[in-house]
Amino acid sequence: MELLRLLFRNALRHKLRSLLTILGVGVAVMAFALLRTVVSAWHAGVEASSANRLITRHAVSFVFPLPLAYRDRIAQVPGVENVTYATWFSGVYIDKNQFFGRLAVDSETFFEVYPEFLIPKDQFDTFKRERNACIIGVDLARRYNLKLGDIMNVEGDVYPGSWEFVVRGIYRPRDQTTDPATMMFHYKYVDERVRLEMPERSGEVGWYIVRIRDPENSAAVSEAIDRLFANSRAETKTETERAFQQNFLSSASAVITAMNIMSFLIIGIILLVVANTMIMSVRERTHEYAVLKALGFSGRHLFFLVAGESLIISILGTALGLLVTLPAVRGFQTALPKGWFPVFYIKPETIVLGCIAGFLVGLIASLIPTRRILTTRIIESLRHVG
Amino acid sequence: MEHPLIEVQNLSKSYHRDSLEIPVLRNITLEVAEGEFVAFMGPSGSGKTTLLNLIAGIDKPTEGTILIAGTDVTRLSETELAIWRSRNIGFIFQFYNLIPVLTAVENVELPLILTPLSKRERRAHAATALQVVGLADRMRHYPRQLSGGQEQRVAIARAIVTDPAILVADEPTGDLDKISAEEVLNLMDRLNRELNKTILMVTHDPRAAERARSVRQLDKGELA
Numbered sequence: 190m191e192l193l194r195l196l197f198r199n200a201l202r203h204k205l206r207s208l209l210t211i212l213g214v215g216v217a218v219m220a221f222a223l224l225r226t227v228v229s230a231w232h233a234g235v236e237a238s239s240a241n242r243l244i245t246r247h248a249v250s251f252v253f254p255l256p257l258a259y260r261d262r263i264a265q266v267p268g269v270e271n272v273t274y275a276t277w278f279s280g281v282y283i284d285k286n287q288f289f290g291r292l293a294v295d296s297e298t299f300f301e302v303y304p305e306f307l308i309p310k311d312q313f314d315t316f317k318r319e320r321n322a323c324i325i326g327v328d329l330a331r332r333y334n335l336k337l338g339d340i341m342n343v344e345g346d347v348y349p350g351s352w353e354f355v356v357r358g359i360y361r362p363r364d365q366t367t368d369p370a371t372m373m374f375h376y377k378y379v380d381e382r383v384r385l386e387m388p389e390r391s392g393e394v395g396w397y398i399v400r401i402r403d404p405e406n407s408a409a410v411s412e413a414i415d416r417l418f419a420n421s422r423a424e425t426k427t428e429t430e431r432a433f434q435q436n437f438l439s440s441a442s443a444v445i446t447a448m449n450i451m452s453f454l455i456i457g458i459i460l461l462v463v464a465n466t467m468i469m470s471v472r473e474r475t476h477e478y479a480v481l482k483a484l485g486f487s488g489r490h491l492f493f494l495v496a497g498e499s500l501i502i503s504i505l506g507t508a509l510g511l512l513v514t515l516p517a518v519r520g521f522q523t524a525l526p527k528g529w530f531p532v533f534y535i536k537p538e539t540i541v542l543g544c545i546a547g548f549l550v551g552l553i554a555s556l557i558p559t560r561r562i563l564t565t566r567i568i569e570s571l572r573h574v575g
Numbered sequence: 576m577e578h579p580l581i582e583v584q585n586l587s588k589s590y591h592r593d594s595l596e597i598p599v600l601r602n603i604t605l606e607v608a609e610g611e612f613v614a615f616m617g618p619s620g621s622g623k624t625t626l627l628n629l630i631a632g633i634d635k636p637t638e639g640t641i642l643i644a645g646t647d648v649t650r651l652s653e654t655e656l657a658i659w660r661s662r663n664i665g666f667i668f669q670f671y672n673l674i675p676v677l678t679a680v681e682n683v684e685l686p687l688i689l690t691p692l693s694k695r696e697r698r699a700h701a702a703t704a705l706q707v708v709g710l711a712d713r714m715r716h717y718p719r720q721l722s723g724g725q726e727q728r729v730a731i732a733r734a735i736v737t738d739p740a741i742l743v744a745d746e747p748t749g750d751l752d753k754i755s756a757e758e759v760l761n762l763m764d765r766l767n768r769e770l771n772k773t774i775l776m777v778t779h780d781p782r783a784a785e786r787a788r789s790v791r792q793l794d795k796g797e798l799a
Binding site: 191192194195198199202476477479480481482483484485486487566567568571 | 628631633634654657658660661662666668670672674676677681684685686688689697733
């Protein structure tokens with residue numbers, strides 16, 4: 190117990206130095222957790238994807254539409270359970286900085302394929318009855334203070350003109366990875382107007398979402414769907430929802446990789462800072478460790494003293510860092526343009542990783558000074574002028 | 576001497592600096608009986624401290640043997656030596672070498688951590704040791720709150736708390752004023768006479784050496 194007391198007192202012997210090191214570890218752990226959270230937010234779409242959903246899009250690019258007529262043919266492919274479709278509406282709500290997904294969907298089937306959007310039944314029934322009704326996520330309702338019955342005016346760009354939608358449903362995300370900030374409305378409402386104003390674009394959808402019976406058959410079903418439309422005017426490319434989401438990430442993959450590397454570099458830097466603190470502390474106490482060795486204390490005892498001190502500093506810093514991560518993540522999200530990361534939360538894995546990093550930093554930082562104590566002869570240490 | 580406690584035979588010690596070999600002790604043979612108080616004197620660099628360190632088991636000789644109560648300490652591994660030191664040797668350093676963040680009683684208690692004693696027993700032993708050196712009223716004081724003489728007495732209490740057979744003292748009065756030095760020497764004298772501790776002391780101070788029962792002179796690594 191006396192060793193434990195000595196360990197704690199040693200850790201606080203140079204209060205300012207220990208405090209600055211603890212703050213350093215705290216800032217580093219916070220930066221680490223923040224970066225990991227950003228990386229996770231980027232991957233949210235991939236994580237939210239379901240294994241039994243396939244996405245069928247135009248073979249050339251996602252921006253090219255597919256004929257609505259494909260729907261029935263896809264539905265007949267063996268292994269397909271349900272088919273729905275969606276179209277990227279885009280448009281401007283309030284101003285161009287207000288970014289969130291606006292999708293024209295098949296109201297009959299879309300929410301069957303996406304059960305993770307939880308909508309009260311009465312709201313859903315009202316939504317289905319009204320042509321210009323829309324369903325929005327709880328985050329959007331909170332962000333723009335929208336209630337049921339409120340009007341949302343969207344200025345179209347992909348589909349030009351002024352569009353008016355009435356909020357008839359507010360969905361809650363079933364999982365933490367589900368986007369809580371999407372706006373969805375009837376494809377039919379959009380297509381009716383398109384038929385009048387841009388008839389050449391009528392009957393086109395952005396992509397199909399195909400629910401399959403057995404995720405193990407995804408490759409065979411994908412192949413069967415694409416074979417249906419081979420050599421047609423609009424050939425298709427079908428892939429799992431996960432692969433589809435990952436394609437979106439590929440353009441930002443260099444940034445994500447850089448952020449990943451940076452998050453671990455930060456831990457590396459703080460390891461050097463803690464190691465430096467420990468080396469300085471141990472060098473100043475060279476005499477004391479020599480006396481302990483002379484008294485009969487073993488390498489195990491000395492390692493306990495040095496590693497323990499190092500761990501106290503790094504664990505306190507880690508706790509501090511994780512404590513301030515929560516407000517930091519909130520602040521970061523607030524500072525970003527609205528809707529950049531609709532799914533932005535600290536994952537439990539990030540907290541665990543932060544704790545592991547803090548522990549390893551403390552342990553590794555003590556190795557060099559411990560080795561120095563153990564390999565320096567007692568008489569040399571006693572002669573040492575600190 | 577029938578059964579000496581310490582038997583040093585043909586002891587030599589050299590240090591290597593680059594390719595140069597610097598002999599510090601040459602062919603020392605020495606016997607110290609149990610309960611003796613020996614002072615080693617000699618000019619700087621004569622090898623006094625090296626001899627003390629070798630006997631105390633904190634340095635290894637180049638040649639020769641050191642038998643202490645029948646154990647050849649030169650043959651012990653580092654781990655064995657550490658255990659042996661904790662049971663047989665009490666150290667008194669010139670600059671006391673107390674741990675500044677521990678109180679007097681906690682400093683004295685340190686060597687007892689290595690024993691199977693309970694916390695209460697350890698505290699009782701440490702308090703007794705401090706009583707022996709006349710510092711029972713300073714148990715809760717930190718080293719910075721004590722005078723040099725008092726610090727050295729705490730260091731002596733730490734040296735005797737495990738009841739070792741041998742006390743090694745390297746210039747124990749070297750950093751003390753005359754009065755404090757006298758107190759420390761009186762204390763060592765008492766430990767030797769009343770508790771029968773075998774004391775090996777290195778000193779430059781002739782007045783300190785006078786308190787020993789025998790004085791051995793070293794010169795250029797050889798016993799005179």
